[in-house]
Amino acid sequence: MLKLLFKKFQHIKKQKALESKLQAPSLLLFFPYIWSILFFLIPTILVIKISLAKSFISLPPFTPLIQGISDYFWGVYLYFGNYITLFTDSFYFSALLSSFVLAGSSTIICLFIGYSMAYAVCRASKRVQIILILLIVLPFVTSFLIRVYAWMSLLNSQGALNVLLTKIGLISAPIHFLDNNYVVCLVMVYCYLPFMIMPIYAALDKIENSLIEASLDLGASQWQSFWHITVPLSIPGVMAGCTLVFVPSLGEFVIPELIGGARTMTIGQTIWGEFFQNRDWPLACSIAVLMMCSFVFCALLSKMKGVLLKNK
Amino acid sequence: MEPWQDPNAEPYIQIESISKKYGSVEAVRNVSLSIYKGELFSLLGGSGCGKSSLLRVLAGFETPTSGRVLVDGVDITDKPPYERPVNMMFQSYALFPHMTVYKNIAFGLKQESLPKSVIYERVMESLELIQMTQFANRKPQQLSGGQRQRVALARSIVKRPKLLLLDEPLAALDKRLREQTQFELVNIQERVGITFILVTHDQEEAMTMSSRMAIMEDGRIRQVGAPHDVYEFPNSRFVAEFIGSMNIFDGVVVEEAQDHVIVDSPEAGCSILTTHVGAIPIGANVSVAIRPEKVMMSKTPPAEGRNCTKGIVREIAYLGDISIYYVELSSGKHIQSSLPNLLRLSERNVKWDDEVYLFWRAENGVLLTV
Numbered sequence: 001m002l003k004l005l006f007k008k009f010q011h012i013k014k015q016k017a018l019e020s021k022l023q024a025p026s027l028l029l030f031f032p033y034i035w036s037i038l039f040f041l042i043p044t045i046l047v048i049k050i051s052l053a054k055s056f057i058s059l060p061p062f063t064p065l066i067q068g069i070s071d072y073f074w075g076v077y078l079y080f081g082n083y084i085t086l087f088t089d090s091f092y093f094s095a096l097l098s099s100f101v102l103a104g105s106s107t108i109i110c111l112f113i114g115y116s117m118a119y120a121v122c123r124a125s126k127r128v129q130i131i132l133i134l135l136i137v138l139p140f141v142t143s144f145l146i147r148v149y150a151w152m153s154l155l156n157s158q159g160a161l162n163v164l165l166t167k168i169g170l171i172s173a174p175i176h177f178l179d180n181n182y183v184v185c186l187v188m189v190y191c192y193l194p195f196m197i198m199p200i201y202a203a204l205d206k207i208e209n210s211l212i213e214a215s216l217d218l219g220a221s222q223w224q225s226f227w228h229i230t231v232p233l234s235i236p237g238v239m240a241g242c243t244l245v246f247v248p249s250l251g252e253f254v255i256p257e258l259i260g261g262a263r264t265m266t267i268g269q270t271i272w273g274e275f276f277q278n279r280d281w282p283l284a285c286s287i288a289v290l291m292m293c294s295f296v297f298c299a300l301l302s303k304m305k306g307v308l309l310k311n312k
Numbered sequence: 313m314e315p316w317q318d319p320n321a322e323p324y325i326q327i328e329s330i331s332k333k334y335g336s337v338e339a340v341r342n343v344s345l346s347i348y349k350g351e352l353f354s355l356l357g358g359s360g361c362g363k364s365s366l367l368r369v370l371a372g373f374e375t376p377t378s379g380r381v382l383v384d385g386v387d388i389t390d391k392p393p394y395e396r397p398v399n400m401m402f403q404s405y406a407l408f409p410h411m412t413v414y415k416n417i418a419f420g421l422k423q424e425s426l427p428k429s430v431i432y433e434r435v436m437e438s439l440e441l442i443q444m445t446q447f448a449n450r451k452p453q454q455l456s457g458g459q460r461q462r463v464a465l466a467r468s469i470v471k472r473p474k475l476l477l478l479d480e481p482l483a484a485l486d487k488r489l490r491e492q493t494q495f496e497l498v499n500i501q502e503r504v505g506i507t508f509i510l511v512t513h514d515q516e517e518a519m520t521m522s523s524r525m526a527i528m529e530d531g532r533i534r535q536v537g538a539p540h541d542v543y544e545f546p547n548s549r550f551v552a553e554f555i556g557s558m559n560i561f562d563g564v565v566v567e568e569a570q571d572h573v574i575v576d577s578p579e580a581g582c583s584i585l586t587t588h589v590g591a592i593p594i595g596a597n598v599s600v601a602i603r604p605e606k607v608m609m610s611k612t613p614p615a616e617g618r619n620c621t622k623g624i625v626r627e628i629a630y631l632g633d634i635s636i637y638y639v640e641l642s643s644g645k646h647i648q649s650s651l652p653n654l655l656r657l658s659e660r661n662v663k664w665d666d667e668v669y670l671f672w673r674a675e676n677g678v679l680l681t682v
Contacts, residue, residue, distance in 0.1 A: 213373055214406035216393040218420035218471065228419075232410045 044292075051285035054079045062282050082286035092270065092287060096294070099267040102181060103250040106188040107196075110245045111238065113189065114196030118237075119230075121197070122204040133201070136194050144191065148258050151187050152178065155259075179261030187259050188249050195248075196241040203237025204230070251291065267291055314538070315348035316524060324349040324507055325475055330379035332365050339365040340376070341531035347524075352501050352508045354518040357528035358554075363511045366528075367477050370509065371400045383474050394423070399473040403480040405464035407452040413439075413463050414448040420471040438466040441500060458489050465497070469504055478510040482517060494520050515555055519543070527551050543603075548682045552601045559602045559647050560680070565594050573679060575600055579643050581621040586677035599680045604648035606676040609637060609668050611661060620671035623647065625664055630657060637662070639670060 053062040054077075069075045086092045121132045139147065154160050155177040162174040177183055207230060215225035253268035260266075267287060274284035315321040323346035332340040340362045347353045355363040368374040370381060372393035380389040388396050399420070407416050414435055421431045439445045442462040452460055461481065468476055481497065482490045498521050501508050512518050518525045519539040527534045527542065527550075535542055535551045546552035549560065561584065563577030568591070575584045575598060584600050592598065614620055626646070627638035635657070637649045647670060662668055 208404065208406065210402050210404050210406040211408060213371075213393070214400070214402055214408070215419070216373075217371060217398075217400045218467070219394045219423035220419070221392075221394055224423065229408060 047285045047288055050282055051082055051289045052078045052080070053282045054081065055280045055282050060281065061279050079282070082283045083290070085283065086286055086290055091265075092290075095265045095267050095270045096291065098181070098265060099250055102185060102188070102256070102264075102266060103246050103252070106185050106192065106249045107242050107246045109185070109189045110193055110196040111242060114193055114241060115200055115234075115238070117193075118197045118200035118204055121201055136197055140194060145254065147191065148187060148254055151190070152258060155183065178259060179263050181260065181264055184256050184260040184264055187255050188252060191255065192245040192249055195244040199240035199244065200234060200237040203234040203240075207233045247295070250295070314523075315351075316346070321348060323347060324351075324384060325509070326382040327366075327370070328380050328382070330366065330369055330381065331377045332362075332369055332374060333377045338531055340369065342379070343531075343533055344379075345526060345533070345536065347507060347509065349507055350505055351523045352498065352510065352521055354510045354512055354522035354525035355528055356512055356515060356518040356525050358513060361528040362531035363528050364479060365531075367400070367479055367509065367511050370475070371398060371477055372396050397474040398477060399468040399471055399475075400477040400479065401464050401468040401481055403483060405452075405460050405484075407460060407464060407467070409452055412449050412451055413444065413455070416452065416463060417467045417470050420467065424471070434470055438470045441469075441503070442466045457484055457486075458493065461485060461493065465500065469500075469506060472504070473506060476506050476508050478508060480512055481510065483512075483514070490517070497521065519555075527554060529554075545678060546601065546680070549599060549601075549680050552678065552680060557604055557648055559604060559607065561600045561602075561645075563598060563600060565592055565596045565598055568592055568594055572674065573598075575679070579641075579645050581623075581641050581643055583618065584677055585618045585674045586679050587675045588679045592679070592681065596681070601678045601680055602672050602676055604636060604650040605634075607647065607649040607670050607672050609639070609649050609651065609662060609670055611666065611668055613669050614671045616671070619674060619677070620669055621647075622667060622669045625662060625666050625668055628657075628664065637668075639668060 049065055050062055053065060055061060056063045063077065063079070065076060065078075066074055067077050117136070121129055121136075124132060152159075156162075157174040157176060159177075161177065162171075165171045166174065211229055211233070212225050215229045216222070220228060251268045252266065253272055256264045256266045256269055257272075271284045271287050274280045274287065325345070325347040327343060327345040327347075330340055330343045331338065343362075343366060345353075355366060357363045365374065369376045372388070372391060376389065380387055382388070383397060388398070408419065411419065417435045417438060418431050421434060426434075435448075436445065439448060442465060444459060444462060444466070447455065447459065447463075452463065455463065461484070465481070468478075482493055485493060494517060510518070510521065522539060524536060524538050525542060526536045529550060534554075535547045537545075542551065543555055546555065546558075552558045552560065561575075561577040561580040563575040563579065563584065565573055566576045566583065567574035571587060571589065573586055573588050573592060575586065577584055577600065580600075586600055608614075613622075621641055623639040623641040625637055626640045629636040629638070630653075632653070634650045634652050637651065639647045639649060641647060649670060
């Protein structure tokens with residue numbers, strides 16, 4: 001992400017050099033820099049800084065980076081113990097892994113449901129399209145938390161689903177739906193689905209109908225045309241949608257905490273626990289840094305793959 | 313003898329009373345056409361005349377409300393587009409943006425699951441035909457408009473269809489390139505021997521390229537014929553005014569013989585003698601149409617008194633190769649007369665506001681009853 005941002009700035013710089021005569025309002029161009037420095041770069045540096053400190057009972061609860069050694073000497077103290085803990089204690093690794101598995105499976109499920117929904121919306125008439133999109137977005141006018149609580153009240157032992165099943169006579173005692181990874185995944189899919197649908201819809205909507213007609217005309221059936229023309233041309237939308245779903249669900253805290261109960265331990269919950277229960281800010285920060293690094297690593301890997309494919 | 317003049321010739325494409333309704337709107341009304349093998353047939357008309365709807369029916373993207381289509385004796389009306397021996401070149405070219413030129417052209421052949429070597433051979437062959445072998449690995453967005461147009465053409469003929477449909481194939485090109493491409497397209501058509509049906513709104517394009525053309529209006533076919541036949545002998549006032557420019561005089565038939573009629577036209581300020589075969593009752597209201605290039609002009613009266621009127625030159629439009637004189641008759645009607653610019657404008661004796669005589673030969677007037 002950092003790299004992407006940097007690239008964007010470079011692009012803007014280049015353009016600026018090219019259009020020096022045009023002189024776009026420079027304050028406008030400067031605004032993204034200021035914004036990113038204030039709200040992205042400084043906080044990130046702070047997090048990295050805290051991750052390199054030692055937990056200490058004080059306010060704030062960690063050792064300062066620069067400490068006086070004697071009256072005349074000051075030293076920079078870097079403590080890597082937090083990172084060693086992360087790599088040696090399997091608890092953190094398994095939390096990270098379970099987060100990745102949860103986010104990954106939610107993303108894949110979202111992709112299949114979202115793609116078919118986006119495709120259906122795209123095939124509808126223009127007027128119906130607006131209504132359908134409104135229906136997809138409408139639940140998001142209500143608060144995210146309320147929606148998660150709604151799922152809880154739907155699924156708990158006195159919840160609507162259990163009551164219904166008991167009334168029908170399918171079950172005699174209420175089933176315990178909550179407190180497992182599957183239901184966390186379900187609620188995550190529910191919450192993040194629109195973020196998958198919208199970019200895919202935008203990509204599908206851009207595909208001109210004449211391309212599909214040309215494919216049919218050249219002897220490809222409906223299904224083959226979908227596979228050879230529609231799918232490859234919607235890849236940018238799929239990538240955007242997957243990123244939009246995967247990134248927030250990787251760090252998701254609310255859903256696993258409320259729905260998953262004690263059975264699930266995601267990286268988001270771990271960070272929260274370290275911060276507020278253990279008051280170990282440095283460890284919490286180091287988890288955050290590790291997560292960010294692993295994510296950047298993934299992004300670089302996919303980028304490398306793209307470059308390799310291009311060279312081929 | 314051209315195939316359409318030969319009563320024994322078997323039409324290759326038969327369009328039998330095709331109608332297409334969109335809701336209550338009738339886009340194509342009972343159109344029947346017979347097209348012969350190897351023809352370059354144009355459907356010419358303004359926007360909304362139904363020519364594109366007819367083309368889409370032939371391609372299989374629309375099902376006709378009634379009627380049927382036969383290609384080489386086989387009824388294809390109910391076949392989906394991918395099962396028809398028909399290919400189409402789209403107005404927007406519809407090249408697949410994620411595929412190279414090679415893959416775009418190979419796409420249709422791959423659907424037939426031909427062996428790779430055969431596909432390679434045929435793609436290269438068609439790339440040679442459009443002289444774009446060196447562009448095989450380019451993506452469509454790296455090509456110019458003219459190159460894209462040629463790739464689209466290659467892609468649509470590589471499957472060797474029995475019928476190729478072209479939807480405004482040259483509309484996206486600029487004028488100079490369009491004129492070049494017209495001849496190129498005709499050459500390619502002659503080399504591959506595929507029957508072409510071309511849709512266009514550009515009459516020049518239709519005139520230069522087609523073996524025959526059909527003039528469409530409001531979902532109907534108004535006239536079918538070779539370009540020179542349609543130009544010289546329009547069958548209605550609509551066609552006469554649609555193709556080229558035309559001087560039209562309204563009048564009444566006063567004399568009718570086997571080979572000619574005489575029309576009295578107060579609008580023209582004279583009686584008009586026109587060669588015409590066929591019976592028209594005396595007293596019928598008709599019009600006589602004369603092309604501007606067939607109207608001659610002089611300052612002295614011509615020897616023959618018939619088909620001659622006089623007026624005042626109101627406007628001279630200088631177009632480089634020809635000049636068009638707008639002459640106002642005493643009835644108030646404006647007549648166009650176009651003359652090749654053999655002399656420079658300043659050397660000519662006919663000037664603005666001169667009184668001139670306009671005359672034409674009897675066989676150049678076309679009698680129109682509708």
